[in-house]
Amino acid sequence: MDLTTVLGKDQGLLALSMGIEWHELSPEYSVATMPVEGNTQTFGIxxxxxxxxxxESMGSIAANVYAHQNGLGTAVGIEVNASHTGSGISGFVIGTCRSLHLGRTLTTHEIVCTNEEGKRLSTVRITNLIKKAAG
Incomplete structure (x- = not known):
């Protein structure tokens, strides 16, 4: 999926350098993958x-799609947290993003990160503030 077509811009250098690829994108539901290789810490996980x-990339982009589709402005992250419950060792991590709240000024998304076998590795939650366009 080409984010430039959807948002008019790419996902940014950090996400690109980490190999994040989008497969589905909407304000309510999105799927993206990221390779483990190249994104490990000292102990190889x-x-x-x-x-x-x-x-954060998934939740922020989904929030911006929502904000732009509804003429509300631009979404910026104001809170993010993560609970890691497993380790990524090889292959790809699959992120599934679902909206929990889509409002006029705030959005909240939950992103469940699993390995290719479907084991949950981390749960991320992000809240975005929608800033009205100047003018």
Whole structure:
């Protein structure tokens, strides 16, 4: 999926350098993948911050799609948290993003990160503030 077509811009250098690829994108439901290789910490497992980058990227982009579709402005993250419950060792992490709240000023998304076998590795939650367009 080409984010430039959807948003008029790409996903940013950090997400690109981490190999995040989009497969589905809507304000309510999105799917993206990220390779474990190249995103590991000292002990060879996926760095916990990688889950946060995947989750924050997914939630922020979904919130911006919502904000732009509804003429509300631009969404910016104001809170993110993550609970890691497993380790990514190889292959790909699959992020599934679902909206919990889509309002005029706030959005909240939950991103469940699993391995290719479907085992939950991390749960990320992000709240975005929608800033009205200037003018």
């Amino acid at each position: 996926l760095h916990g911050g990688s889950f946060v980058v995947l989750g």
